[in-house]
Amino acid sequence: MQDAGMVIVGAGECGLRAAMSLREQGYHGRVTLIGAEVHLPYERPPLSKDAMAGETLPTPKTITSRDVLDAQGISLISGVTVRAIDRAGRFVRLSTGESIPYDKLLLATGAEPRRLPMAEGLSRCVTLRTFDDALAIRSHLTRGIRVAVIGGGFIGLELAAAARRLGCPVTVIESLPRILARAVPAEIAAIIHAEHVAHGVDIRTGTGLASMEEGPDGLSIALADGASVEADLCIIGIGAVPHVGLAQEAGLSVDNGIAVDAELRTDDPHIFAAGDCCSFPLDLYGGRRIRLEAWRNAQEQGALAAANMLGGHEGHKAVPWFWSDQYGLGLQIAGLCDEGPQTVRRDVGEVAFILFHLAEDGRLVAASGIGPGNAIARDIRLAEMLIAKRACPPVDKLAAADTKLKALLAA
Amino acid sequence: MAGWVDACGADDVDEEDVIRFDHEGRTFAIYRSPDDDYFATDGLCTHEKIHLADGLVMDDIIECPKHNGRFNYKTGQAKGAPVCVNLKTYPVKVEAGRVMIDIG
Structure with a gap:
């Protein structure tokens, strides 16, 4: 018997990535993506950057098109909110009065300004x-x-x-x-x-x-x-507060976001949550429960949720990462800086620099950097790989600009 | 038309690395692979026009420094979200220690 299909609440970066990933991973059943906004899924990062920079009014930077969604067999319901989740009957009730059944449900409801x-x-x-x-x-x-x-x-x-x-x-x-x-x-x-x-x-x-x-x-x-x-x-x-109302009313656990396990499953095995709206334990930091409001995390968790909705049992492993651009400066941070009491500085050229944040046992737990354009991007990316490997690089090598981080990765 | 142009010295690019090459208002990325071959692509990511030369080369992949879009720099093939448009590649030859690219 065919299952009732996959329903995704929230048609932002995370929800769309999940929908596309379900198809990429070979799922052939029904995929329904429900978004409160009337626009096609679009990228939010430019809203505070490029969308403000032009002399003319911006247009949404869409991530997909109707044609792609149609070709992928993803039904997008726009401008509609989900009013309630019926966990016993496994369906969601929409603001239009319509009900949609699910086999697995993903909450990618995002956050809203405080x-x-x-x-x-x-x-x-x-x-x-x-x-x-x-x-x-x-x-x-x-x-x-x-x-x-x-x-x-x-x-x-x-x-x-x-x-x-x-x-x-x-x-x-x-x-x-x-x-x-x-x-x-x-x-x-x-x-x-x-x-x-x-x-x-x-x-x-x-x-x-x-x-x-x-x-x-x-x-x-x-x-x-x-x-x-x-x-x-x-x-x-x-700041932003996660959209947890729907989950809360359905009796799901909430702890600074919809509480999920490392596999992004809520306490209902048929319901997952991902992206800005969820809090999850991160093994990299001893299972510390965090919530991330970040573009890359939204994508990574969307893809991971899709895999686990299809029966996978993979835990979230990605190192938290985000960036900001202001004037000509680019900032990037990988990992959680507050996990590392010791800081080592590496200068990159004249003005750019990176701070490596080390735990007491010498493990690299985070790296933050700033410089013109994307001057620090490559080293932050390499640092991210070192963090994921739980490496303990020698402090003098981290500080020395002429030691390639790639060499430390191979060590 | 420009045809073959001198992009850089063979030693200007480290192994498994990339540098930027600007020519007559266009920008390119010149790669040296781990097995010591040279490649060239358009310099800007097809997603948001970011200079790929600030990105990381791992094996035959270049990763955009901003949004981690990945391309195979040998073929130009986009390797998945957020990039979906392939990168244009250019013929390369090394002559007398110089990297030449055919920009058409």
């Missing part, structure tokens, strides 16, 4: 997650308007860089003592901070918000330190 309660209802306050958000922001970003960015994280800083390119005065407000405090080592955050200041961004760290007031001439933001910032547009970039 809300700032005091900004609720203020028309000049915006967040960025979807293409439509990007379009709205870009259409407001006319030359010279005053921009405030709440939160010194990646989205906020990339948008700050974009707004400067368009000649807008920009103030970034970060409540922690420095920008990028959660994700990036201080030494690298300092470079990014200096680059923003050099481009004319006013960065206020270590101060929270007291109040926001919207008037006819703009938004007045009172800071906890007594200062005030006037803005025409305020971008709220204070």
Whole structure:
């Protein structure tokens, strides 16, 4: 008997990759991909970068086409949300009233911007997650308007860089003592901070918000330190929260994301979760449970979920990796920097450098780097392979720019 | 038409590595394989126009430095998501210690 098919909730990078992987791995049954947005699946990373850079309004950078989906036999249902999962009956109920049965279900529901309660209802306050958000922001970003960015994280800083390119005065407000405090080592955050200041961004760290007031001439933001910032547009970039509602209502475990095992299975063997919405144990760091909001992870977990939905039993092994571009600088991080108390620096050319993060036993657990363009990309990639191998490279070799990391990999 | 052009010295590229070569507004990537043969492709990834010469060469694969798109640099074949368009390759010959490529 033919099974009921595979249903994937969420038609972003992760959901689409899973759908394509099911076919690549030879699955011939029904594949249904359900997306809340009306667009074909598209890439999100450009939304805070290239989509803001042009003089004209952006278009979505789609990852696939109707023709490809048709040829692959993937039915995409767009602009529709899933209201509920019936685990006993193994079907999902859509906002259209329709029900779709599944043999295996993948939740790739992603995340949404964390809300700032005091900004609720203020028309000049915006967040960025979807293409439509990007379009709205870009259409407001006319030359010279005053921009405030709440939160010194990646989205906020990339948008700050974009707004400067368009000649807008920009103030970034970060409540922690420095920008990028959660994700990036201080030494690298300092470079990014200096680059923003050099481009004319006013960065206020270590101060929270007291109040926001919207008037006819703009938004007045009172800071906890007594200062005030006037803005025409305020971008709220204070992190993302995973979409767990559907899973929670279905009685699945949630722990900073839909809780899955290393094989991306929830506590219902017929339901998997992958990408930004899930938290998973990473063997590389002693089974530490993490959640990643990253483009490459979305793809890797989409592909892995597909394999395991088809009966595979492979654990997630990939080293966490992400990048950010601001002005001409490229940042890349492989691994989790907070796992490594010891840091070794390698200079790459004149201005680029890499920090290797080592655990107490000398094991390489992370590498972070920054430089013009993609100057550090190759070495970060090699470091990622060393991290995956759980290598303990000699500290002097890591520091010496003339020692090729490839040679350490072969050692 | 340009035909054969002198791209670099044979020693300018390390074994299992790649360098960038710019010529008359075009950009190319010149590879030296682990078995010491030379190859040339377009310099930019077919996904997002990233310079491949910043990427990593492993055996006969070049990996894009930004999004890990992989190509076989000997044939130009795209090896899967996120790259789906093959890379253009160019004939190469080594003469008197110089790497020459036929850019057509």
